[in-house]
Every structure is written in C-alpha cells, then in structure tokens.
Amino acid sequence: MTAAWATSRRAVRVLWRIQRMAALALWAHKARSCFVVAAVAMGIAALTVIVASVDGARRKALEIVDFFGPDAVMVIGGDIENRPVGQRFNTLTWADARAVARSLPGAYAVLPMRSVRQITLKYGNRNHEAPVVVGATENYASTWNWPLAEGRDLSAEDVAHGAKVALIGDEPARQLFGDASPLGRTILVKNLPVQIVGRLSYRGFSGGGSDVTVDDRIIMPITTLTQRFNLDRNYFRGLRVKFHDPDLIDTHKDNLRALLRHLHKLGPTENDDFTIVSASEILKFLTAFTGGLVAFLGLTAAVAIVVGGFVLANLMFLSVSERKAEIGLRKAVGASGAAITAQFLSEALYLTLAGACCGIGLGVALGESLSRLGLLELRLSPKIFVLSLAAALAIALIFGLKPARTAAALDPIEALRGGGE
Structure with missing residues (x-):
C-alpha cells in the first residue's frame, strides 16, 4: 500500500x-x-x-408551427409558388368563404382576412407606427389560438355593423398605454377613432426574417377596414381554415383545393390561382x-x-x-x-x-x-x-x-x- x-x-x-x-x-x-x-x-x-x-x-x-397550429391551413390569393406573369392576387371572395364554411368536410372555423400596412396609431400625445392593421371576421383570437390577456374577441355583430372596435397587440399596447390597461380606450387609427375591446397576449417572436414581431399589430372587423380605408369589398387576401382532425390535414387540404378550383372554374391544365399553406409546408x-x-x-x-x-x-x-x-x-x-x-x-x-x-x-x-x-x-x-x-x-x-x-x-x-x- x-x-x-x-x-x-x-x-x-x-x-x-x-x-x-x-x-x-x-x-x-x-x-x-x-x-x-x-x-x-x-x-x-x-x-x-x-x-x-x-x-x-x-x-x-x-x-412558428405552434403559432400556426397543426389543425389549420392558410389560403392566400395568387399562386405564390409559380408566380405567373400578370397573375391576380385578389382571387378569394366571400362566396369562397361561405362555400368552404358550408360544404368543406371537417372544417369548423373559417376566417377571411386582409390588411393594410404602416398605419400610424395615436393616443393622446403618443404615436406608434404599426407595421400591419389586420381586418378579420369574428373570433380572430380563438381561430389563431391566440389567448386574450384581457377583454373580448371580435364578434359577429362587430363585423355585421362595421363597428369601430379593435383588438390590440402587446407592442402597440405598451407603446401607447405603458402598463395601463387599454380596454375601453379610444385610439386613432389613421384619424379613425377606434375603441379597444381586447388585448392579445404576448407571443414574442418575429416573422419574415425581420425584427418586427407578430405582437406589433391591431385587428379590426374586416368590414370596418374595407369601408374606412377604401378597399375592394368583394375580395380578401387570406383565408384561415381550421379542421377537427389534425391527422387528416393532408386530406383536408386536397378537399379544399378541389373545392376552390371548382369555385374558380379552373380547367385541368390551369394552375391554381391561390396557395394553400399548412404547418407542414412551413416546417419543410x-x-x-x-x-x-x-x-x-x-x-x-x-x-x-x-x-x-x-x-x-x-x-x-x-x-x-x-x-x-x-x-x-x-x-x-x-x-x-x-x-x-x-x-x-x-x-x-x-x-x-x-x-x-x-x-x-x-x-x-x-x-x-x-x-x-x-x-x-x-x-x-x-x-x-x-x-x-x-x-x-x-x-x-x-x-x-x-x-x-x-x-x-x-x-x-x-x-x-x-x-x-
């Protein structure tokens, strides 16, 4: 030893x-x-x-996949994959949305949307340049799996009457109100007075390779947006569709594509005039x-x-x-x-x-x-x-x-x- x-x-x-x-x-x-x-x-x-x-x-x-949701797809006007010369992007109509909601098997939520960009928001002596103002139908927050920090979601009555109300994201809420609650306050959206009825919870990630987060937005009834910003009322840019069974999402996509091609009267040799995106495409x-x-x-x-x-x-x-x-x-x-x-x-x-x-x-x-x-x-x-x-x-x-x-x-x-x- x-x-x-x-x-x-x-x-x-x-x-x-x-x-x-x-x-x-x-x-x-x-x-x-x-x-x-x-x-x-x-x-x-x-x-x-x-x-x-x-x-x-x-x-x-x-x-991004968690935010998008495995049970949903996003339909965008125009063929963004092939980008044909002279293509139209305003191809989704209210008739499409109604047909999808009424006839597509497995679909339980249909949310038409459009947007305007770079809009100044004002409250008192505070200003904030919002990268995007979204127009949508009722139940925007629930359809996007986006919990509300306070207040309520958009309602069918808001959309039907073109109400001057909005949901506010976390970033503009902090910029305009600090730590105070924005509920019931009225802000100016490019000189349009809008009452805040709900505040979206913080999500905290950016999209599109920029430093602009998904939290930097407000959401209004789509009817209000089209009326007050002189947009075409017959078309919208995007359509979010949610389905009951996420395991059948590929089948749901095929059915949705066939329905939209039928509604748009596209021939067998014609390319789609829309693009369907799901969480799997984003992940790929x-x-x-x-x-x-x-x-x-x-x-x-x-x-x-x-x-x-x-x-x-x-x-x-x-x-x-x-x-x-x-x-x-x-x-x-x-x-x-x-x-x-x-x-x-x-x-x-x-x-x-x-x-x-x-x-x-x-x-x-x-x-x-x-x-x-x-x-x-x-x-x-x-x-x-x-x-x-x-x-x-x-x-x-x-x-x-x-x-x-x-x-x-x-x-x-x-x-x-x-x-x-």
Missing part, C-alpha cells in the same frame, strides 16, 4: 512538472502562442455560430433553410478549424526546431520520450483550450450582432461549450501529435549539437 502510494505521488509530481514546463515554454513565446490562439479561436467562433444558429432556427420553426421550408445554413456554416467552420490546426502544427514544428538544445538536455538527464511527448501535447492543448474560450466569446459576440441585424436567431446551449472543447481537444491531438513525437524522437547528442550550432 505504501509503495503504491509513493508511486502515485511520484507520477503526480512528474505530471505537475511537465505541465509547469509546458506553461513556462508557452509564456516564453507569448507572441507565437497568441497567434496560435487567434487561429484556433476563428475556427471555434465559426463552430459556435453554426451550433447556435441551427438551434435558433429549430426553435423558430417550432414556435424551415428545415430546408436550416440544412442550407448547416452546409454553408459547417464548411466555413471546418475550413477555419483546419487552418487553425495547420497553424498550430507549423508553429509547433518551428518550436521543436528552436528548442533542440532544451530537448537534448532534458533527454540527456533522463527525461523519457513519453514525458517529452506529454509536454508538447500539453502545450498544444493549452493553446487550443485558450483558443476555444476566446472563440466561444467571439462567436457569441458575432452571433449577437447578426441577431440584432435580423439575419440569424441564435440559441446558446451547453452543447456549444461541449462541442468547442471537444474540437479544441481534437485539434491538439491531431495537429500536435506529430510535432510532439518528432521532439520525443530527437537523439540527445544530435539535439545538443544542433542546438549549439
């Missing part, structure tokens, strides 16, 4: 001595060490951005986008990491060449080849770990800048740190092992002679 304890203590002392010598060697060549750290940091920064951006894109996809698009992002950023990260590894290997070979006398002296006094290998690998590992830490910080800063510009949405997770440390270890072992073995294989007499020349 005593002999084993003594052997363990001796091994710890040897390991500590090797680590101390590795640290002193790096400190003696600070400029070279910083250059290696910077090269590795660039690769780790790219890796940090790719992992965080992919996780962010996946979270965004789940948020975002998955394809994420895949392209992974391929591009993954190639960038791989190249940057390999470049950092080559920089490490070249500078370590240079270090071995310059330190031949030191290596020869250590071997002459009894240092084993394993100890020399361990020292140089330790030096490589310290450099790559420092590069990993700097790279994570650089990647997070770069990601935050891209997020503020609306180009990417990042999500930081422990996986980033695990992968970065694993990459640092791999760089040290792959690119540092050969220089370390070269140092360990030096003949002490030749090394002393070469170091003294």
